[in-house]
Amino acid sequence: MKDMKEAKKKYDEIEIPPELDKMVRDTIAFSETRIKKEMKEKTIDLNVYQNTQNGDNMKQNNSKLKKILKYTSRAAAILLVVTTIGLNASQTFAQDMGDIPVIGVVAKILTIRSYEKHEDNKNVTVEVPEVKVENGTTDKKFIGDVNTEIQKIVDDYVAEAEKNYEEYKKAFLETGGTEEEWKEHDIDINVGYEIKYEDDTKVSFVLTGWENWASYSQKQIYYNLDLINNKQITLEDVFGENYVEIANTSILGQMKERMEKDDVIYWGMNEEEVGIEEGFKTVDKNTAFYINKKGNPVVTFEKYSIGPGYMGVQEFEIVK
């Protein structure tokens, strides 16, 4: 469309306010002092946490740490690592998780495989979980299949991430970057898991894969296992046949509330946007969720799927 050239000319003529440059530089300077201050606080707190051996202190610090990390985009990944440290290092913690006296099934989620690999500037850290059932009626084949699937997902994810790494490196060098400059990049590839809920009849946990240099690459897979009936728990199991309506009503209500209260945007929630393809439509049998400590399902939406990426993963607890 040749008229577009005219329009672009018009666009390029949009007058730039003379104070723009000063405002930009002032804002940068202001942000920098604030960020430096915050980083300093964060570092101190992490040190306190890592030096703590005692399980009780660990829990206390954990909540403080969470509050601080909430504001960083790497929070999810760091917390995952923290969970694993807790499992291996603290006896109190391990007792909490494994030795609950129960009748029937005893299930544990443990790290079956864990490795780190460092090559050049690439750091691969992997913690693979396994569901272990000690007695009860749980079908060994069902659990075995779940574990096999987890192994495969982790292996595929790491393979894909390493492929991306090679492509990134190639592109970097081809576009004029030097080997020395490349070495200055720290590339982390991580896989870990977090236990969300555990009792003698069901477990809920999330498997997370994450790379620090590609903001699109976080992958999360949720497992909600019914150990009595040997199946994945669905929203329908929790809410009955009207689960779609129940979940949608709750999610839409929470979205509206957040939009009014906070600065959040959900695609397709304004009248003028009706008909656009993106945004929340409905839950279905494939909707991702986990079970929280209260036993309520928490429906999650990946970054970008229902709103702008900076909002991150969006979660909605649906109270039973």
Add this chain to the structure above:
Amino acid sequence: MCKIYDEIVNCIITNQEKFYRVAYSYVYNREAALDIVQNTICKALESFESLRNPYAVKTWVYKIIINESLLYIKKNKKEFVSDFAQIPEEVYEEEGYEPDSELFYEVSKLPKEQKTVVILHYYEELTLKEIAKVTGSNENTVKSRLYSALKKLEKTVKEAV
């Protein structure tokens, strides 16, 4: 502070005029556009840790500025309606309105999803692939939005003649 942080700062300083124009194209108001640019800088620098690919700095800042612009419109719904016809008269004069670049004003009236694609592609000269990254949608969605925008523009321009 660190390399990626410096790259973001560089990118903002070098492209500040581009970013201002993008913001302006959503709000058609000088003060509002300055506000949006300022918020964008704060947000970009606060979350610099989430960005590790130095090649993506520019598209990443575009993404933030578009989100901030949409947010601004949402927060100030009453003052900034998307319909260009309701924008105060003086804005036309301030920017030296001339009826000859009618298409420019038709673009401003597009639904915001389509407008974003047109601004980024024709004005800011981003590739469809880059736009997909900015908007967090896939390339086909971007393509179809661009086509429907062009169809709509063609129709309105024709009708006007």
